[in-house]
Amino acid sequence: MTNQTYIVARATTASKAALVIMVSCVVVLLLVPLTGDRGSMRLIVEICYFLALAQMWNLLAGYAGLLSVGQQAFSGFGGYMLFAFVVYGGLSPLISLPLAGILAGIVSLPVAILMFRLSGPYFAIGTWVTAEVFKLVFFEIPLGGGSGMSLPIQAIRDISPTTEGRELIIYLTALAIAVGSVALVYSMLRSRFGLALTAVRDNERASASVGIDSFRLKLGVFVTVAAFTGMVGALIFLQKLRISPGSAFDVMEWSAGIIFIVVIGGIGRIEGPFVGVAVYFLLRETTANYGAWYMILLGLLAIVIMLFARQGLWGFLAERYRLTVFPIERRVRTVEPVEKAKPSNGISDTAISNLSLPPF
Amino acid sequence: MGAPPILELCQLDKAFGKIVIAEGIDLSVSQGEGLGIIGPNGAGKSTLFNLIAGDDRPNSGDILFDGRSINDMKPYQRSRLGIGRSYQIPQPFGKMTVFENVLTAAVFGSGTTVAEAEDRCIEILHRTGLMGEVNKPAGRLTLLQRKRLELARSLATRPRLLLLDEIAGGLTEVETQALINTIRDLRETGVTLIWIEHIVHALIATVDRLIVLNGGRIICDGKPREVIQSPEVRRIYLGVEPE
Numbered sequence: 001m002t003n004q005t006y007i008v009a010r011a012t013t014a015s016k017a018a019l020v021i022m023v024s025c026v027v028v029l030l031l032v033p034l035t036g037d038r039g040s041m042r043l044i045v046e047i048c049y050f051l052a053l054a055q056m057w058n059l060l061a062g063y064a065g066l067l068s069v070g071q072q073a074f075s076g077f078g079g080y081m082l083f084a085f086v087v088y089g090g091l092s093p094l095i096s097l098p099l100a101g102i103l104a105g106i107v108s109l110p111v112a113i114l115m116f117r118l119s120g121p122y123f124a125i126g127t128w129v130t131a132e133v134f135k136l137v138f139f140e141i142p143l144g145g146g147s148g149m150s151l152p153i154q155a156i157r158d159i160s161p162t163t164e165g166r167e168l169i170i171y172l173t174a175l176a177i178a179v180g181s182v183a184l185v186y187s188m189l190r191s192r193f194g195l196a197l198t199a200v201r202d203n204e205r206a207s208a209s210v211g212i213d214s215f216r217l218k219l220g221v222f223v224t225v226a227a228f229t230g231m232v233g234a235l236i237f238l239q240k241l242r243i244s245p246g247s248a249f250d251v252m253e254w255s256a257g258i259i260f261i262v263v264i265g266g267i268g269r270i271e272g273p274f275v276g277v278a279v280y281f282l283l284r285e286t287t288a289n290y291g292a293w294y295m296i297l298l299g300l301l302a303i304v305i306m307l308f309a310r311q312g313l314w315g316f317l318a319e320r321y322r323l324t325v326f327p328i329e330r331r332v333r334t335v336e337p338v339e340k341a342k343p344s345n346g347i348s349d350t351a352i353s354n355l356s357l358p359p360f
Numbered sequence: 361m362g363a364p365p366i367l368e369l370c371q372l373d374k375a376f377g378k379i380v381i382a383e384g385i386d387l388s389v390s391q392g393e394g395l396g397i398i399g400p401n402g403a404g405k406s407t408l409f410n411l412i413a414g415d416d417r418p419n420s421g422d423i424l425f426d427g428r429s430i431n432d433m434k435p436y437q438r439s440r441l442g443i444g445r446s447y448q449i450p451q452p453f454g455k456m457t458v459f460e461n462v463l464t465a466a467v468f469g470s471g472t473t474v475a476e477a478e479d480r481c482i483e484i485l486h487r488t489g490l491m492g493e494v495n496k497p498a499g500r501l502t503l504l505q506r507k508r509l510e511l512a513r514s515l516a517t518r519p520r521l522l523l524l525d526e527i528a529g530g531l532t533e534v535e536t537q538a539l540i541n542t543i544r545d546l547r548e549t550g551v552t553l554i555w556i557e558h559i560v561h562a563l564i565a566t567v568d569r570l571i572v573l574n575g576g577r578i579i580c581d582g583k584p585r586e587v588i589q590s591p592e593v594r595r596i597y598l599g600v601e602p603e
């Protein structure tokens with residue numbers, strides 16, 4: 001047998017090119033404020049938080065198999081906590097943002113322990129009921145009650161004395177959160193954690209037989225996702241400057257909308273939410289004069305995709321043209337013995353020498 | 361054998377509803393021992409593995425590993441303790457590649473980092489004849505390849521006690537011989553082996569001791585050749601009346 005050497009490769013040429021394109025996109029987005037086009041900036045902020053919410057739901061449902069339809073519980077809660085920190089704690093809104101996320105993560109822990117007792121469709125129903133309970137609670141507690149509350153002028157000035165300054169800060173924060181959500185999911189899935197998550201998704205029983213604690217894993221995902229979702233919620237209502245139980249815990253916008261986005265784009269793929277968000281905003285912006293029609297179209301499209309192309313638009317393209325922007329799989333490649341395996345750029349990893357044992 | 365027991369089953373009972381699958385099973389396996397299990401279909405062999413690995417709970421009785429009760433341990437905890445298993449009906453991680461299947465087992469079953477595990481996984485894939493399929497999604501393997509993956513994945517967890525459930529079925533004579541060699545090499549490393557197999561000559565070539573399970577009871581226990589020759593086995597297992 002020849003003395004072959006193997007390397008474990010992560011990236012493909014296409015994925016490296018895609019990474020360059022992604023970075024360029026972010027650079028371009030960083031330049032948008034220079035144009036002073038506030039309408040576009042506001043739209044991009046919205047796109048950013050929808051992308052972040054979709055990435056989180058995709059991690060939760062597409063990878064951890066936790067089909068929650070109650071994530072609005074955490075985005076709404078995060079939004080409310082931002083207002084509470086600012087109004088009652090006197091904290092700056094930007095500091096309140098991550099704090100709101102952390103708090104959302106903390107409350108998600110008992111919710112998870114309760115919900116994990118439910119399986120299949122009961123889990124989905126349970127999360128929805130939880131979100132409704134959150135809504136009812138915020139009707140009752142003194143954070144504006146049913147009519148909601150606004151962010152005080154003083155706190156808004158705290159961010160920046162001018163409207164332009166405030167919008168710029170919110171714009172950059174939204175961009176950071178969107179990039180952060182993708183980076184979080186991508187690095188999680190590329191790590192050993194991603195191996196465990198995929199194994200549990202593929203075969204939970206066998207995953208236990210190789211030492212994976214699926215309960216803890218799912219709990220970790222649930223809490224992480226809730227915390228990030230809470231932070232995004234805080235950003236959403238920081239931009240809106242007003243919050244009420246009805247808007248904060250709206251199942252249509254924050255759950256159904258996000259689920260449509262992920263299903264249309266491709267569930268269980270990091271690229272999916274990008275495609276889904278693009279479709280969402282394309283539909284919404286082109287049918288802006290026709291009220292809620294975009295939601296109906298989106299729902300129909302989601303149903304058609306679930307029936308005929310369950311891997312979603314991205315999945316369909318990826319399988320046809322072998323595309324990956326975010327490679328998470330590990331491919332074993334043979335390297336010619338003469339050519340020393342060089343761990344050149346940190347992307348292609350370990351060099352392994354063949355031990356030439358007899359196969360059976 | 362002088363070695364201390366690694367696994368002890370004490371008065372294990374298991375029933376699914378009214379159907380009794382294990383009844384008062386007592387079994388002690390020493391460290392480093394190779395034990396074969398035979399028995400007719402439905403005798404409760406695979407169920408015994410499920411009880412040891414924690415996939416099923418006994419109705420009563422104790423399971424000791426290294427002298428400690430593991431009754432209350434979950435399957436993932438037993439795996440981390442050093443109990444590795446294969447499934448008779450292969451349970452691959454279907455969307456992951458063959459390499460990733462084995463890598464996952466190596467990382468979580470033996471608690472090493474991904475980088476440390478990679479070389480060992482390649483070695484295991486060579487040994488189990490899966491190198492040609494490394495990058496294939498496990499869901500696309502043939503049944504035979506899936507069985508090899510079961511072996512590879514259970515080896516990757518670096519078990520101290522390895523439970524193999526019918527991995528030789530369907531192999532050609534040459535492949536069976538290669539498997540026998542692999543198992544022998546493996547036993548040299550000190551692993552304790554319990555192997556359920558219908559291919560009796562493969563067992564005889566690899567194990568020190570053979571038990572026969574029938575109707576949820578151990579009806580015969582001893583040296584492989586003697587057990588095979590025994591009249592009970594000929595009658596109950598092989599369905600042959602002693603002459």
Ligand SMILES: Nc1ncnc2c1ncn2[C@@H]1O[C@H](COP(=O)(O)OP(=O)(O)OP(=O)(O)O)[C@@H](O)[C@H]1O
Pocket residue numbers: 376381399400401402403404405406407408448
């Ligand atoms: N979860 C279960 N619920 C009900 N009955 C079960 C369950 N698992 C196994 N059985 C029954 O228990 C009996 C023993 O099954 P088991 O798989 O342990 O047999 P086995 O000795 O491995 O047989 P084989 O040689 O066919 O693999 C069978 O009759 C089977 O139908």
Ligand SMILES: [Mg+2]
Pocket residue numbers: 405406407448525
């Ligand atoms: Mg069986």
